[in-house]
Amino acid sequence: MPVDLSGPLLSEFERAKKEFERAVAAGDMETARRSALRCASILRQLARHVPYNGELYLKKAKKWEDVAGQIERGEYGRKAVVGAEGKSTTQEKDEEDQFREYVLGLISKSRTTWDDIGGLEDVKLLMMETVVIAALKKPAAVQPWRGILLFGPPGTGKTLLASAAAGSLNATFFNVKASSVLSKYFGESSKIISALYEVAREKAPSIVFLDEIDALTTRRSNDTSEATRRMLSTLLTELEGFHGEGNEKLVLTLAATNTPWDLDEAVLSRFPKRIYVPLPDKEATKAIVRIHTEGLDISRLDLDAIAEESVRRLYSGRDIRNLCQEAIWNMIREENKDLHRLAGLPFEELRKRSLRTRPLEMRDFEEAFRKIKSPLTKKDIERYEKWAEEFGG
Incomplete structure (x- = not known):
């Protein structure tokens, strides 16, 4: 079995990136140039070891090599508008476009209907009511649920329920597994979540289905990494839904878990409607x-x-x-x-x-x-x- 080197390489990349940022801040551009080349080299190694994400790493490596070239020609900081993290506005825009493109790939067209689900009549009734109320014109005092948690044993139809809800509304359906957020873009989970909800608001009515949400939002502790904390904070903010035009458009978040007792308390509070999906009778x-x-x-x-x-x-x-x-x-x-x-x-x-x-x-x-x-x-x-x-x- 091949050895997974992505973790050590990513840690090494973060060190090289910080060295670059310190050197730029201190005006030591030769050290900054060497650090930029080191970042590019590590990213190229990552492209070889993480083939399913290789194209993204190669693009990033090329950008770091461009930065090194700009420094060598004395152009860095003059042609590129550098932000707080040492990224040009062009680099930031490219990153945003990459995340949006990835999120667009998570959209699936649901043709599932409520009749495709055997049993679960009480659960389906609750889901139908929620979906209908969310779409109808209504008094301001009537606030539809914006977050619904489906919990229960594995294999009870939680994904089917989410798919049927999207199919009934003819809504844009984002089928998001935890691995889509945690594995595809190492260290950038919070950015992909932001892109996810930005696109969902643009393409409303939308249903965002977060499968295995427990993998994203297990209880926070002192051992939780900074990247995980940032990702969770972003998710909580998006689930809160205070985004101006986002409040006027239907973006319904459905989440599923087989282990609800593992969820962070703050996450539970964002899902006031929690529906038990039991074994079939x-x-x-x-x-x-x-x-x-x-x-x-x-x-x-x-x-x-x-x-x-x-x-x-x-x-x-x-x-x-x-x-x-x-x-x-x-x-x-x-x-x-x-x-x-x-x-x-x-x-x-x-x-x-x-x-x-x-x-x-x-x-x-x-x-x-x-x-x-x-x-x-x-x-x-x-x-x-x-x-x-x-x-x-």
Whole structure:
């Protein structure tokens, strides 16, 4: 396994950058030139070690080399308007454009509807009311929720709910995972969050979905890095929503977490509406099975028995989907025993053939039950229910 050198290289880059800033402040331009070249060299090493972000690091390296060239020609500070951090206004504008371009890549078009979600009727009702009230013309005293926290066990449909909310409004949907903020732009998380909400306001109505928000906002402590503190402070400011025109445009933040007890208290206060997304009950389970077996004959299935066993095993919606897939594949393998022999045929030839199917039977699900395991325990569910009782609403 290759060694991850990004951390040490970034630390080295920060040291070289500070040396550059101190040298510029002291008027020692030769030291500043060497430091700029050192910054460029480190960024080029980062481009090799972090290939998915390599293009950005190479662009930054080129800018530092340009700075070194300006110093050598005696032009630094004359052609470039230098800010407090040693960046020219052109550099700052380029950075802003890069962040905006990245944020635009987080936009997805949601075609999910409320009917695509099996069960969760109470949760869907709350979400529908919130979305509708947010969009309607209303008296000034009626203030819609601007932040909704969806919490509950993994795989219960939190992402689907957010997607359905965006689809119902035909809103711009920003699907933001924690890794999109924490990994793509090392040390610059606060800037990407600012760009995210700036673009969301421009493209309103918008729904910003922050998945795994606990990874962004775990409780602050003395061990929290300065970069993390700055990122969290920026996020809290954006969630507050006091941004002039931002108040006039619909920007709804939906966040999801599997561990609500890990969230920072200040973050919780920005999400006054907290909705528990529980495991599916029997009726919800049957609805999910119907959705994931659509197009197949299920007349021979005892849906009540399947639902009862799924609830007993503490299956989430994702588990039930996987259960259906296992049952379907059991049927497919039985009806198409030589399926693997067709792998040598060209695609055009395969398109002329049809997959053999039969009605799904209980034995297919019995086989699937043996393979699908839930990671949850009753103690886990009790913890969610207790947190929902204390902090939900």
